[in-house]
């Protein structure tokens with residue numbers, strides 16, 4: 001991070017979902033480096049505790065953690081009450097929690113379809129509705145959701161219809177909420193990453209699919225790193241993006257150009 005970027009989120013109170021590992025962890029780390037007070041939410045309690053202690057061990061503010069599954073509105077409402085008691089209200093929400101799942105459309109079960117939509121799309125709506133309420137009341141706030149290039153293009157060769165549809169939904173959710181809430185002082189944006197080096201794609205490491213399609217199809221010729229997504233998130237969350245709302249910033253190494 002350059003000195004120009006440091007302090008970009010000074011004084012802000014940020015909640016990052018799905019921050020026990022991967023991109024969410026990197027976002028929490030970048031938000032701390034940018035001067036924010038950060039709370040992290042995940043359904044993985046052990047991972048969350050570990051993430052909080054490793055981030056805390058770097059000499060930053062102690063992190064507040066809250067356990068919840070983003071697919072449950074009820075669980076999130078409880079998490080919000082808990083968070084407000086221990087951390088206060090948030091003015092910046094980062095919707096990052098998500099899963100990946102591949103299956104041919106004709107073989108996908110209803111339960112698999114529903115689970116994907118529930119976590120990757122409804123979860124973003126539930127979190128935003130709940131955690132943005134105090135922002136609307138205050139007339140100030142920012143929401144950044146992690147969509148995917150898969151919400152804009154169809155990836156190959158893996159069949160992932162439910163994931164693609166859920167992420168396309170996140171992009172339209174972002175535009176719709178941005179339009180509704182612009183007059184209320186709350187900006188809503190998204191980042192659409194390409195293939196990023198996290199456990200989400202671990203099953204493909206070293207495979208022909210990864211080498212030929214994913215890396216081979218990326219003009220920059222490599223996977224992205226979680227910190228490279230986090231940098232885009234910090235920009236959109238910060239006042240550097242004060243005139244940006246409803247935007248989806250694509251961070252895919254150029255994959256969707258070809």
Ligand SMILES: NC(=O)c1ccc[n+]([C@@H]2O[C@H](COP(=O)([O-])OP(=O)(O)OC[C@H]3O[C@@H](n4cnc5c(N)ncnc54)[C@H](O)[C@@H]3O)[C@@H](O)[C@H]2O)c1
Pocket residue numbers: 017018019020021022023024041042043044047068069070071096097098099100119123146147148149192193194195196197198199200201
């Ligand atoms: N890795 C990639 O290539 C890539 C590309 C584009 C978009 N994304 C998106 O980035 C986000 C983070 O992905 P990642 O690669 O870091 O994945 P990851 O699997 O490494 O981490 C996901 C985190 O979210 C948490 N989580 C999952 N479901 C949850 C739920 N229902 N409630 C609460 N927490 C939950 C997990 O416990 C985990 O800590 C996801 O939304 C994903 O779709 C990832």
